[in-house]
Amino acid sequence: MNAEQPPAVAAPDLYDRSGKRYSLDDPRWRGEDGGPLSVGATPGLRPEQIDTAERSLWRYHAVLPVPTARRVSLGEGCTPMIPVDWAGRRVHFKLEWFNPTSSFKDRGVSVMMSHLAAHGVERVLEDSSGNGGSAVAAYAAAAGVRAKIIVPAATSAAKILQTRAHGAEIEVVSGTREEVSDEAIRQSAHIPYASHNWHPMFIQGTKTVAYEMWESLGFTAPDNVVLVAGAGSNVIGCDLAFGELLDAGQIDRRPRLFVGQPEHWATIADTLNGIDPAARGERKPTIAEGASISHPVRLPEAVEAIRRSGGAACAVPESGIYAAVRALSARGLYAEPTSSVAAAALDHFLATGEIAPDETTVVVLTGAGLKSAEKMAAVFAGQGDAAQG
Structure with missing residues (x-):
């Protein structure tokens, strides 16, 4: 199966893994080959094409293959990207819970x-x-x-x-x-x-998080982007956007994509690392419920995106997810356990030296802890009593 993007076309259309193309007006959601569809490549954005009067992801409408006159928007996008001291290193955290329903x-x-x-x-x-x-x-x-x-x-x-x-x-x-x-x-x-x-249009929306990183960093790419993956839509979206910017000559290299997944749901990481996911045995429930996907629809595309960037992926144990939730909360960032997997992955790749202290790194936090009250309660159960004892 070919995960590479096809050459840019004058009018974007849809294509499946076999290479068959379909009109954007076709209502289908998967190809005749039974696999997922992707949108044909669009030219990358130039700074002067950004609609700066628009405070939403629709400021990048020049690279979104949908009619803006019919857009359905609640003001999504333009989420904060804040610098945080993380173990003595300056790391940027992209707070996606500022979207209208509190997730990316x-x-x-x-x-x-x-x-x-x-x-x-x-x-x-x-x-x-x-x-x-x-x-x-x-x-x-x-x-x-x-x-x-x-x-x-x-x-x-x-x-x-x-x-x-x-x-x-x-x-x-x-x-x-x-x-x-x-x-x-x-x-x-x-x-x-x-x-x-x-x-296929969902990925076109997720790619805008990468365009925001590029704009926020003065129209340059970060060295590294750290993500949690379940189905891998943020991984593929970042690959797509940075690829468009690279082809347009707006950046000179792809950021490396570093991905974390819950230990028993690490199909993307295991596949990238040459591990048989079945070797982990029975899948166990994870507190990171949003990433508990055993068979990602776009598995080869997600794996190729990480590989193409020169990045890496790891499986994160439950203890690491719990620790990451607490570490983020201690810095004022109330992130749900699923998104905290990215912070745990950051710790892993800092420890291995694959992410260097002097590099520009962005960690995407995908959702708010307020939406996972039961899971957050489990993370902090007994801590208040311990603190008072």
Whole structure:
């Protein structure tokens, strides 16, 4: 399977892994080969093309293949990127919980929903362990589109509440994350599938986080970007945007992508590192629920993105995730356990020397701790008593 991007085309279209192309007007969400679709390459952005009057990711509309006149936006993007002292090193943290539904998923969903609404979709279906579902519910409400969200039984109550508050129909499915996805795919025969894992326009939205890094750093690329990955949409989005900027001559190198995954859900990291994921044995529940995906839809693309950047990936033990949540909170950053995997990965790659102290490093924190109240309570259980004793 070829994970490389095709040459730039005058009018972007869709293509699958076999190389077959489809019109952007085609409502399909996967290729005839059964694999995911991607959008044909678009020219990279130049600084003068940024719509500086727009305070949202739509300031980069020149590289978004959707009609801006029909956009569905709640002000997503333009999230803070703050310098933090991390073990004596200056590291930038990109705070994606400043998006409207408090996670990075809003970037992809805004672009995806804009595309779907422009094509007259009146109802959408999504399957999600939390953040993706609440984002689809919110943007569907903004677009006047009905939404049905299928969620795993273990989904955070706060995330289900948010999804329901936006008017979405909720269906709870017992079983693994893959079984939930399988149920959604069965129902997609009757309802347009707005899957954040499958839909090609979602990646077009996630790539804007990289454009923001580039703009915030004075139109230069960082040396390193550290990410958590479940399905890998941020990994692929960063690869796509930095590739566009490199092709446009706006940067002279790709940042290295460093990726962390929960230990028993590290399919991307294991594949990159030549480890058989099945060798880890039975998959165990993780506090980082948003990254518990055993079979990422875009696995070869995510692996190739890391490899192309010269980066690396690691499996993070549960103890490391707990420690990262506490370390972030001690610095005023209340990040949910899933996004804290990135901070744990940062510790790993600093310890190995793969990230040097004098390099410019950006860590993306994908979601807020307020949306994972039960998981955060588990992390800090007993600490208050210990502090008083």
